[in-house]
Amino acid sequence: MRRRIALGAALLLLGVGGFYYARMRGMAAIGAGYVAKEVCSCVFVGGRSFDSCRPDVPESMDRVQAELLPDGVHAFVTGLASRVARFEPGFGCTLR
Amino acid sequence: MVIGRTFAGVLLTALLCGPAQGGTPLPPQPPGVPWPTASWPEGRADVTDAAAFQRAQEQLFEPKGRGGLPDTRALLVVQGGRLVFERYAEGFGPESRFRSWSMAKSVTQALVGILVREGRLALDDPAPVPAWRADGDPRGALTLRHLLTMTSGLDNADGGDGPDSFVARLLFGDLSADTAGNAEQVALVYAPGTHWAYSTGTSQIVAAIVARQVGGGREGFRAFVERELATPVGASSLLVEFDAGGTPLGGGYTFATARDWARLGLLYLRDGRWDAARILPEGWVDFSRSVTVLPSNAVYGAHFWVNGEPALDQFRPLRAGLDAFEMSGNAGQFVVIVPDRDLVVVRLGEMQRFTWPELSDALSDLIDAFPQRAEPTP
Numbered sequence A: 001m002r003r004r005i006a007l008g009a010a011l012l013l014l015g016v017g018g019f020y021y022a023r024m025r026g027m028a029a030i031g032a033g034y035v036a037k038e039v040c041s042c043v044f045v046g047g048r049s050f051d052s053c054r055p056d057v058p059e060s061m062d063r064v065q066a067e068l069l070p071d072g073v074h075a076f077v078t079g080l081a082s083r084v085a086r087f088e089p090g091f092g093c094t095l096r
Numbered sequence B: 001m002v003i004g005r006t007f008a009g010v011l012l013t014a015l016l017c018g019p020a021q022g023g024t025p026l027p028p029q030p031p032g033v034p035w036p037t038a039s040w041p042e043g044r045a046d047v048t049d050a051a052a053f054q055r056a057q058e059q060l061f062e063p064k065g066r067g068g069l070p071d072t073r074a075l076l077v078v079q080g081g082r083l084v085f086e087r088y089a090e091g092f093g094p095e096s097r098f099r100s101w102s103m104a105k106s107v108t109q110a111l112v113g114i115l116v117r118e119g120r121l122a123l124d125d126p127a128p129v130p131a132w133r134a135d136g137d138p139r140g141a142l143t144l145r146h147l148l149t150m151t152s153g154l155d156n157a158d159g160g161d162g163p164d165s166f167v168a169r170l171l172f173g174d175l176s177a178d179t180a181g182n183a184e185q186v187a188l189v190y191a192p193g194t195h196w197a198y199s200t201g202t203s204q205i206v207a208a209i210v211a212r213q214v215g216g217g218r219e220g221f222r223a224f225v226e227r228e229l230a231t232p233v234g235a236s237s238l239l240v241e242f243d244a245g246g247t248p249l250g251g252g253y254t255f256a257t258a259r260d261w262a263r264l265g266l267l268y269l270r271d272g273r274w275d276a277a278r279i280l281p282e283g284w285v286d287f288s289r290s291v292t293v294l295p296s297n298a299v300y301g302a303h304f305w306v307n308g309e310p311a312l313d314q315f316r317p318l319r320a321g322l323d324a325f326e327m328s329g330n331a332g333q334f335v336v337i338v339p340d341r342d343l344v345v346v347r348l349g350e351m352q353r354f355t356w357p358e359l360s361d362a363l364s365d366l367i368d369a370f371p372q373r374a375e376p377t378p
Helices: A002-045 A050-056 B002-017 B050-060 B103-117 B144-148 B166-172 B176-184 B200-214 B217-233 B258-269 B284-288 B356-368
Strands: A065-069 A072-077 A081-088 A092-095 B072-079 B082-088 B097-099 B254-257 B325-329 B333-338 B343-349
Touching: A002 A050, A002 A065, A002 A072, A002 A081, A002 A092, A002 B097, A002 B166, A050 A065, B050 B072, B050 B356, B072 B258, B082 B258, B103 B144, B103 B200, B103 B217, B103 B254, B103 B258, B103 B284, B103 B325, B103 B333, B144 B200, B166 B176, B166 B200, B176 B200, B200 B217, B217 B258, B254 B258, B258 B325, B258 B333, B258 B343, B333 B356, B343 B356
Parallel strands: none
Antiparallel strands: A065 A072, A072 A081, A081 A092, B072 B082, B072 B343, B097 B254, B325 B333, B333 B343
16 A cells, blocks of 8 residues: 555656656747847847847746857757757848 | 638628728828938927927836846837937947847738739738648638738637747747748638737748748748838848748748838838839738727737727737827837828837836827827818
8 A cells, every 4th residue: 555655656756747847848948949049130130249139038048058159049958958040141040 | 511600700700890991091201302212311300299209218218128228229210201310229220130029020911912912912812821722621711811910710829928839839949940831730710800819820821921922932032022122112131031941930030220110111101102113002001000800809900000999808009099000029119100190110129127018108108299290181
């Protein structure tokens, strides 16, 4: 009986954990896409500096890290999500 | 069965509701004022209440976000065809390109208008979407009019600001590689023309229709935009971005300088005419500002917003009662077209400190400081 309860609790924990993990992954994926696209366009199409563009991204996405590439922006949440937006003259930035 | 219901719905809507047509006559370019194709003619603002104007414009540049910049980055007023006010936040200027967010939808609508003028698209034909052409597909009854008025009934409404929303997934998430295809592959949940729901996905479908009609992929689309819209009005900074599959991001990502956004506004204020040329077909601007009145819609025209008392849960762009229609986008992007005052007002930037009602009120106050034109004697 006790083993069953322990097993049930473990499964429940796993389920809840899995749910939150999936949710966090989903949010991280959107955040990485948003930051990569917004900052890439801001820098390469808007003609602004990376440091000026970054604070325009809403605070809710502060956990998304971003790095400037020669032709775009890579945004990521370590272990959860990673996206790149690439700039091409005449076509702006495209999320890959 | 579904088809029958669809037709009945369309018929009922046409009979009972019908679009509220027209509005204040659109003022022509005043004699002697050159068109701003090469450069903007400048002039002095003629305001009825100088203090109110000053207060409103200062208010718009007041709240500063976390980067230390004011939320408003650019504010322009065009009166009687002349640029009478222009102010930028520090670090921005006439050469700065600003993103549209949803104002892109209005640019996409202009491109549809051009193709309608050329006889290459028709508002009331079945929308040319190959994915809907199978026999018995109820979406086959959808027209460009349904799509442009956001009354398609497709299950692809934006659905809020959260990361799970359709628009977030479409622009930044798992649906972003093929925005139009993913927005097309949804069920019809209301009969066409009977329910309003704001949908960036629908604008992506429209952008893809334009791109297919024009042909030539991204290069072909870009050349079309330049040749038919940007060059004729002198908006050389206009740039539309694309998704990874090559569909123009006509629902959310178009860039232009503040002066070029004002040029696009002036094109609508002048009824789609520019100098000696007609760019948008006759009646197109009236269609843009005609509200398909439904229980779910009181303030949306055809990829343009109109002012009035919004329907329940509907967004209110500017103060009800202002005789204006506008391009409007996330974070308070605005190109406001005010026929009875012969104005175009452009506001671009962010909304970190402002709330929508605050920004909307400040912008409405600014417009209110300008005089209404004397009505021409009939």
